[in-house]
Amino acid sequence: MWKNNKTRRRFLKSSGILALGTSLNPLELAAEDKTGAEPNAQSENTSNPAAEGLVYDIHQHVNFKGRFDKQLVDHQRIMGVDKTVLLPSGSAIARLSTHEGKSDGLAAQVHPTEAAILLAERVPKNFVWFCNEVPDLPEARQKLENYLKQGAKGIGEQKFNIPCDSKHMEMLAELAGDYGVPILLHFQHEKYNTGFENFWKVLGKYPNTNFIGHAQTWWGNIDKHHVQAEMYPKTPVTPGGITDRYLADYPNMFGDFSAGSGRNSLTRDEDHARGFIKRHQDKLMYGSDCNDIFGQGAKCSGSQTLAILRRLAPDQTVLAKILSGNARRILRI
Numbered sequence: 001m002w003k004n005n006k007t008r009r010r011f012l013k014s015s016g017i018l019a020l021g022t023s024l025n026p027l028e029l030a031a032e033d034k035t036g037a038e039p040n041a042q043s044e045n046t047s048n049p050a051a052e053g054l055v056y057d058i059h060q061h062v063n064f065k066g067r068f069d070k071q072l073v074d075h076q077r078i079m080g081v082d083k084t085v086l087l088p089s090g091s092a093i094a095r096l097s098t099h100e101g102k103s104d105g106l107a108a109q110v111h112p113t114e115a116a117i118l119l120a121e122r123v124p125k126n127f128v129w130f131c132n133e134v135p136d137l138p139e140a141r142q143k144l145e146n147y148l149k150q151g152a153k154g155i156g157e158q159k160f161n162i163p164c165d166s167k168h169m170e171m172l173a174e175l176a177g178d179y180g181v182p183i184l185l186h187f188q189h190e191k192y193n194t195g196f197e198n199f200w201k202v203l204g205k206y207p208n209t210n211f212i213g214h215a216q217t218w219w220g221n222i223d224k225h226h227v228q229a230e231m232y233p234k235t236p237v238t239p240g241g242i243t244d245r246y247l248a249d250y251p252n253m254f255g256d257f258s259a260g261s262g263r264n265s266l267t268r269d270e271d272h273a274r275g276f277i278k279r280h281q282d283k284l285m286y287g288s289d290c291n292d293i294f295g296q297g298a299k300c301s302g303s304q305t306l307a308i309l310r311r312l313a314p315d316q317t318v319l320a321k322i323l324s325g326n327a328r329r330i331l332r333i
């Protein structure tokens with residue numbers, strides 16, 4: 001019936017069938033896409049004009065609060081995401097670094113690395129995977145190295161109760177540097193990767209390892225007057241906070257706009273956000289990190305952040321860097 005997959009997809013898009021995602025299996029659609037004639041930016045690795053229009057989401061999870069794989073695939077397609085990075089959890093285990101098991105599954109029922117690999121293998125055009133492990137487990141280094149040899153694009157989401165400048169972080173930094181992959185970190189005051197004000201030590205000691213910061217303490221500290229216990233500050237921002245300085249002073253520090261904290265950093269002071277995006281345009285990446293099944297509307301923080309970035313970016317070139325170019329360069333995807 002269809003001349004080719006491209007024609008068929010165009011019909012599905014214009015008819016709204018894709019957006020509804022009801023009767024069609026997205027995994028089958030994605031598999032078809034592999035043979036489609038549309039240009040694919042996968043093999044390119046620079047933030048060139050060809051990247052304009054592409055959306056890379058560097059922050060999603062398998063089984064995020066129980067969401068099914070099909071729902072995740074639908075969610076990403078409805079948001080208009082071309083490539084998604086799956087960030088797995090570490091092993092489920094009760095110890096101090098996991099708050100005695102309360103933070104297992106990244107405290108959100110997220111499944112470990114094997115689950116991310118399985119989904120990425122089923123939909124290789126649209127998904128890539130990081131590897132992860134509880135960093136103070138004796139076997140952590142070996143496990144992560146095995147996954148890096150298998151093709152993991154990074155390490156994370158590191159969301160454990162360890163000091164951010166501990167020997168465990170140094171182990172991760174050294175390993176990631178050896179394999180040329182980034183580490184994605186969740187900074188949350190007194191809870192995960194603690195002692196944010198000390199992270200400059202790691203940045204300086206491991207200049208060949210790229211780090212991607214995210215979460216409440218990362219985003220709160222764009223403000224010079226940030227109160228560390230505050231998770232979602234609403235006050236205007238004074239530039240020069242710790243995050244602003246790490247991004248400016250360390251070539252190996254990057255930021256991910258995902259979750260409510262990333263969105264809040266943009267909406268709390270839009271005038272500040274415009275300048276922040278402009279001055280760190282080579283350091284910032286889009287991520288969603290939302291667990292809804294909609295991919296649009298009021299309950300989908302990822303789609304809202306996407307709209308905000310499109311509105312606040314100074315021009316299409318900067319927007320393309322944040323939505324795909326920087327991720328393609330840093331993650332080599």
Ligand SMILES: [Zn+2]
Pocket residue numbers: 157159186214215
């Ligand atoms: Zn996080």
Ligand SMILES: [Zn+2]
Pocket residue numbers: 075288290291292293294295296299300301302303
């Ligand atoms: Zn969403």
